Amino acid sequence: MTQRRNTSQRAIITQLLAGTDEFVSAQHLHAALRTSGSTVGLATVYRALQEMATGGDLDVVRNETGEVLYRQCEQPSHHHHLVCRTCGLTQEVAAPGVEKWARAVAEQYGYVDLDHQVELFGVCAGCAAKRA
Amino acid sequence: MTQRRNTSQRAIITQLLAGTDEFVSAQHLHAALRTSGSTVGLATVYRALQEMATGGDLDVVRNETGEVLYRQCEQPSHHHHLVCRTCGLTQEVAAPGVEKWARAVAEQYGYVDLDHQVELFGVCAGCAAKRA
């Protein structure tokens, strides 16, 4: 049985994530921590983020360059994202029908252990206005 | 004005892509080429794929591990994929409700110029059987 220990590093990482509702990369988070005086190691940041993500405490997304982004997840229920491809503004959205559809399709083809990736990209109202 | 030269390498890459309607990674494509006797370099494959992708001749997707996948694009009807995360077997599936849902959500939040990414991952019947 694995049990999590409370360390100052994890506390500060959790705290920093709680302070924002935007997606951040492990690298960015690490840089921010070092800048503010902490001596946390990069590996520790990665390990903490992974742990929190698999524990369901963080939302995980990948940006266009393949970098992994994390954000504290406000909604306990499963949901997806609508991301502005210009400024990164993100809305959490529910996809009621999608889950059911995914299950039906998987069953039809005999696939099990299903997971799905559903993300919407667009340009938010603000950015669209500036573009005009 | 940049002009493309016709080389045997590009010809064989184009030909191989034309022979399938599945997504392939640059690495996979390169391995396949080497196996079939070609001496193409990895870099050449990457350069060719990038060029074709920016030229709009290929669809580009990223899998769960961040690897970039390419596929010849000319699919008449829009559809999505159900990919086996063990063996890579891919089924093309239609997502009737998804498109409508995406449009509705985007409108609700004032997002325009919408695009979406919907991929299903699971373990196909064959791989599931071997696992047991």
Add this chain to the structure above:
DNA sequence: TTACTTGCAAACGGTTTGCATCGAG
């Protein structure tokens, strides 16, 4: 004391780039 955590550095895996050489036009 036990065994989970940490920081560092090295290892990794996919992708990109520098450069000398090759070859299409």
Add this chain to the structure above:
DNA sequence: CTCGATGCAAACCGTTTGCAAGTAA
């Protein structure tokens, strides 16, 4: 002959891992 294309190897970059030292419980 020119200049884009190629192959190789090294460089990159984000991420993971081995390991000895540190520390919560």
